[in-house]
Amino acid sequence: MxxxxxxxxxxxxxxxxxxxxxxxxxxxxxxxxxxxxxxxxxxxxxxxxxxxxxxxxxxxxxxxxxxxxxxxxxxxxxxxxxxxxxxxxxxxxxxxxxxxxxxxxxxxxxxxxxxxxxxxxxxxxxxxxxxxxxxxxxxxxxxxxxxxxxxxxxxxxxxxxxxxxxxxxxxxxxxxxxxxxxxxxxxxxxxxxxxxxxxxxxxxxxxxxxxxxxxxxxxxxxxxxxxxxxxxxxxxxxxxxxxxxxxxxxxxxxxxxxxxxxxxxxxxxxxxxxxxxxLGLISYLTAGPQESRAWTIKNGTKAPGAAGKIHSDFERGFIRAEVVSYDDLNRLGSYSAAKEQGLVRSEGKEYVVKDGDVILFRFNV
CATH class of the missing domain: 3.40.50.300 (P-loop containing nucleotide triphosphate hydrolases)
Known part of the structure; x- marks a missing residue:
């Protein structure tokens, strides 16, 4: 911005x-x-x-x-x-x-x-x-x-x-x-x-x-x-x-x-x-041992478009997005705990990314 x-x-x-x-x-x-x-x-x-x-x-x-x-x-x-x-x-x-x-x-x-x-x-x-x-x-x-x-x-x-x-x-x-x-x-x-x-x-x-x-x-x-x-x-x-x-x-x-x-x-x-x-902007998040990062996108952006903010290959080869809300992740204290409770969702190309989503993108180019 x-x-x-x-x-x-x-x-x-x-x-x-x-x-x-x-x-x-x-x-x-x-x-x-x-x-x-x-x-x-x-x-x-x-x-x-x-x-x-x-x-x-x-x-x-x-x-x-x-x-x-x-x-x-x-x-x-x-x-x-x-x-x-x-x-x-x-x-x-x-x-x-x-x-x-x-x-x-x-x-x-x-x-x-x-x-x-x-x-x-x-x-x-x-x-x-x-x-x-x-x-x-x-x-x-x-x-x-x-x-x-x-x-x-x-x-x-x-x-x-x-x-x-x-x-x-x-x-x-x-x-x-x-x-x-x-x-x-x-x-x-x-x-x-x-x-x-x-x-x-x-x-x-x-x-x-x-x-x-x-x-x-x-x-x-x-x-x-x-x-x-x-x-x-x-x-x-x-x-x-x-x-x-x-x-x-x-x-x-x-x-x-x-x-x-x-x-x-x-x-x-x-x-x-x-x-x-x-400007109608929101932030989604990515996290891992190497880096935790915030990405700014337009509100209403679908998963492939959000993936493209990271790299064009992510958008071009988009398969799915594995999504957990920050609030759930924060409350439970770990990704595995959120997954055990069924709070990690697999979303496709039509998914509209929300503010505070923590996302792992799966792609293949």
Missing amino acids: KLGIVGLPNVGKSTLFNSMTLGKAEAANYPFCTIDPNVGVVPVPDKRLERLTELYSSEKTTPAVIEFVDIAGLVKGASKGEGLGNKFLSHIREVDAIIHVVRCFDDPNVVHVDGNVNPIRDIETINIELIFSDLEILERRISKTVKAARADKSLQKELDILNVLKETLENGKCARSIVFDDPDTVSFVESLTLLTSKPVLYAANVLEDDLADDGASNNYVKSVREYAQAEGSEVFVVCAKIEEEISELDNDEKLEFLAELGVETSGLDRLISASYKL
Whole structure:
């Protein structure tokens, strides 16, 4: 999973990135201090893996990972070259979803590029730049397809879809606001890698005092939640400065600090949970003496497709999947005990993998 972090300058993007990845992105109180995109890879915390490693005496534990890409703060006119320009937008085209950091706090010591805090205006400033960038791509694609459609009438359907997208963007709406039912159409739209078609997770950056009630008493956060709900996006509340502080603590100190703040989980944990939900992802597990490992797949993936995450040969030569739920394995303490109680199932090609399944794939190439 690859997530791009965007937002206006000085909203807490680089501070949040540093806390999530223990990275070294420069975080300073002036625009454009992050000039090149910073990339950090973060393991997904999963206590089930720790338990499997213990049960199987695994030599190695490999969690699922998330890749974060932090780019320079965008400003009004970025798509036309303002600020550091359009080149940063190309970095976001590679990601699965966008984390849009929104400033939801007042602080006279932290400069705002527009002079005052207004989360909805800030969100719409970024959206307009993404829309302009997408329109540029669509216009080029439409011009090319119009010419090709003269010789190949089957391209008319593509042209119709492109025009629907263009009209939507020209009306100031993001491409993700259109719901396409036809799988071929969905695949075609995905192939365009439009910025405004990517799912968005809004990170409402607040001060420490707003963490305990998850921003419920913060009017800025309320407005972001209403905006996100209207477009079917997710919101999570975070204090980037606090996240940066706790990122340097060990696990016990971290839990103690969070308890003092009245918070059960860190911002990173909440971000990962919200990202999985937003993208419809789950994790299945494999375990053995050599390695216990988590694999991230789309919810609804069938057994052969899940096997293909490990290696294409597993999918191509799939025979069956031997499946036991993590909960049963954890409760009984061993694979053999689960097997004795009939809790290890043999599943075929139509089996839909569930979150927490511990699977041994049988295949033959």
